[in-house]
Amino acid sequence: MNKGILFTIDAIIALLFVGLMGLILQVPNIESAEKILINNRISDLLITSQRLEIDSIDKLEENYIKIFDKKEGYIIINSDKKEINKNSNKYRIISQNIKYINSSNKEIYIEIGVKY
Amino acid sequence: MMLVKQKKAQVMILDVLIFIILIIIILSIETKIIISYKEDISFKETEIEIIKNDFLIEIYLLDCNYLGKINTQTKKCMPNEIEIKNIEKINSYFCEIKIDDKKIFDRKEEIKNKYKRGIIYKNKFSVLEVGFCE
Numbered sequence: 001m002n003k004g005i006l007f008t009i010d011a012i013i014a015l016l017f018v019g020l021m022g023l024i025l026q027v028p029n030i031e032s033a034e035k036i037l038i039n040n041r042i043s044d045l046l047i048t049s050q051r052l053e054i055d056s057i058d059k060l061e062e063n064y065i066k067i068f069d070k071k072e073g074y075i076i077i078n079s080d081k082k083e084i085n086k087n088s089n090k091y092r093i094i095s096q097n098i099k100y101i102n103s104s105n106k107e108i109y110i111e112i113g114v115k116y
Numbered sequence: 117m118m119l120v121k122q123k124k125a126q127v128m129i130l131d132v133l134i135f136i137i138l139i140i141i142i143l144s145i146e147t148k149i150i151i152s153y154k155e156d157i158s159f160k161e162t163e164i165e166i167i168k169n170d171f172l173i174e175i176y177l178l179d180c181n182y183l184g185k186i187n188t189q190t191k192k193c194m195p196n197e198i199e200i201k202n203i204e205k206i207n208s209y210f211c212e213i214k215i216d217d218k219k220i221f222d223r224k225e226e227i228k229n230k231y232k233r234g235i236i237y238k239n240k241f242s243v244l245e246v247g248f249c250e
Contacts, residue, residue, distance in 0.1 A: 009132055017139055020145070033163035037170055037231075044234030047196045048241050066243050067234050 075113040145149035
């Protein structure tokens with residue numbers, strides 16, 4: 001009797017397992033192209049920020065919006081952080097950072113993150 | 117008799133608990149493996165085209181024979197800094213090129229995809245917008 005119950009529970013769990021596997025396989029494809037495009041644009045922002053020695057968070061935000069329009073994300077310059085277009089509950093994020101010394105011999109740290 | 121039954125019940129509960137824990141561990145591992153595998157193989161044709169177009173822009177941005185700006189002192193190509201030259205040589209690939217909404221090239225055809233890139237043009241941050249035809 002007990003063994004029977006145990007086998008039934010095992011069978012239900014096995015069915016659940018198979019069902020979950022099916023669900024996992026049906027998950028839509030991860031948008032890899034989008035990731036690459038976002039990465040390239042973050043690189044653009046970081047490279048141009050270094051070349052133009054941008055150390056104002058408002059200026060960087062302006063450039064971010066020009067490139068990413070309404071995409072949610074954040075920017076950090078040294079210790080200042082600013083969230084941009086904060087509205088959704090997207091949980092995946094791509095971020096890159098750069099550290100350089102500007103012409104005034106000041107160390108600048110820039111980090112840009114984009115949610116998708 | 118009661119003790120034996122209690123022990124059996126305890127063993128059963130323990131068995132089920134261990135089984136559930138094992139299933140959760142296996143599922144989380146398999147999910148990670150499957151997702152990374154799907155990530156590798158999920159490049160659809162359209163995705164490949166999108167990436168190809170984006171890297172084509174990148175090539176022209178970094179190539180001083182085309183859009184890339186050359187540093188006259190070091191003779192090196194400066195990343196993401198452009199100057200308008202040899203447009204006629206790249207126009208077979210692009211449909212439209214805009215810098216900060218100002219058209220610098222237009223083939224006057226229907227645009228299929230548009231790509232924005234951050235660049236430095238005339239010593240200030242600008243947006244390079246490249247359109248690809250159908």
